[in-house]
Amino acid sequence: MDQSPTIEQGEPPGPLDFLEFARARSPQLFRTAYLLTGGDAHLAEDLVQEALSRMFVRWRRLSRLENPAGYAQTVLANAFLSLRRRRSSTEKVTEEFPELAVTDGDSALRLTLLQALRQLSPQDRAVLVLRFWEDRSVEETAADLQLSSTAVRSRTHRALGRMRALLGDSFASFADEPARR
The missing domain is CATH 1.10.10.10 (Winged helix-like DNA-binding domain superfamily/Winged helix DNA-binding domain)
Incomplete structure (x- = not known):
């Protein structure tokens, strides 16, 4: 039997709600980030982490939105554009893909x-x-x-x-x- 804590009715949304949201939306956010970064899986993971961390800080308010998933996509796109505006990045993208081949x-x-x-x-x-x-x-x-x-x-x-x-x-x-x- 699952011993994980549950959220009582009437309680304000908290970290458990956010974990459920993050688990459900992460694959879609990653696919979008992967395309935005031109196929850089590592940068895509960083962008998803950045977007989710920005949402976590404001989760109590954001969880009440009609479409928090759409807002997450917006935060992701803005994080990507913000990253591209910063010139301090020293990471170099290579042409090699270390990930497993698509079958x-x-x-x-x-x-x-x-x-x-x-x-x-x-x-x-x-x-x-x-x-x-x-x-x-x-x-x-x-x-x-x-x-x-x-x-x-x-x-x-x-x-x-x-x-x-x-x-x-x-x-x-x-x-x-x-x-x-």
Whole structure:
């Protein structure tokens, strides 16, 4: 039988509520952070830890929000953009991936897309990840990144054009692969 402490009804939210929230949201936050960082798993873990620590400090108030998970995504995106603005970072990203290889058939496509994402500016990368990976609307993305809706549409258009230019013919060959299988 589970001997872990439980939360009584009527008590204000506390650390146990936060632990449940963090366990449930960490995988999604990590996937988003992984894309934002252009495939740097270690930096993605650091960003998730930073976002969760920022939320923990204010958890009593944040747990009452209608959508704390959406707020966590916003905190993550802002932590990423804040990190990119700081010039004091001395870590160097390498082209080697020490993680285990992906076993599905799309690993080459994933690596190609991550490489192209890595070449975009952090703001453009954040817009694409929030719009297309997180499936957020223009208005939600604008609110999360503190931009106007027009700026989000403009950045999305430019970033997609840059992705198409970066991927060029290599992406067309991936698009044809499923037809050959």
